[in-house]
Amino acid sequence: MSPPKSFATAAKTNVTSAKSPKEIIRDRAAKSCTNKGTPSNVLVLSDFKAANTAESYKRIAEMRKNVNDTLVENKCKSISWSSRGNLVIKCAKPLSTRDKTDIINSAKATFGNVPTVLNKNTVSYVKFIDVPLFDIEGTPFDNNDFNIMIQQNEKWSDINITNGPSIVTKKDIPNAKKATLKIGFNDDKHSTMAKRLLKTTILFGGTPIRCKPWTSVPPAPSGKRAPNASASSDAGVSSLA
DSSP: OOOOHHHHHHHHHHHHHOOOHHHHHHHHHHHHHEEOOSOTTEEEEEOOSSOSSHHHHHHHHHHHHHHHHHOSSOOEEEEEEOTTSOEEEEESSOOOHHHHHHHHHHHHHHHSSOOEEOOOOOEEEEEEEEEESBOTTSOBOOHHHHHHHHHTSGGGTTOOEEEEEEEEEETTOTTOSEEEEEEEEEOOTTOHHHHHHTTOEEEETTEEEEOEESSOOOOOTTSOOOTTOSSOTTTTEEEOO
């Protein structure tokens, strides 16, 4: 006798979506690296002379109509002022470059000034611990040297590094010969790039060093905390970059 259809469907779903404990820990570690940016269907604009005024709310209604008349394959769901006086435009679907241009032009026509786009990219941060700061002759490495070393790894060769590499040393070691290297790069909300790069190994000054999350390891799936989850291994450090 075959099981009820609903049971069979549930069983199939559980099998296809099941992840191993290692995969779950890897995913959580990757997500801990990621600072999510502005959603793809939202545009945040600033530098308006008249924000949160009665007149400005009338103009918002006018702008929303103009935007919806202009957008070809998208629709504006809401336009509102934030508490900081920024104009937040939320649409039904992710905004294309053309959508953003049309909305900015509409805001310019409605309010009479060119706005500034405040959208933030999604960025993930990782670290390499105990990176040598000098070569065998005692010459210090600079950012260009570190970038060349990083690019030697195939998985890093096409990565868009947006922050760093930044040298981070412990406060109580003023003349350190080794330090933590912090690197930020563009990612997506699923931490795709972080998953790809974590545990990759880079040769820094001939020393192989593994890529780790910038933050401490997140809690394990069982609910018990990982040994180093209570605090970041870089607690009490200051950036010198």
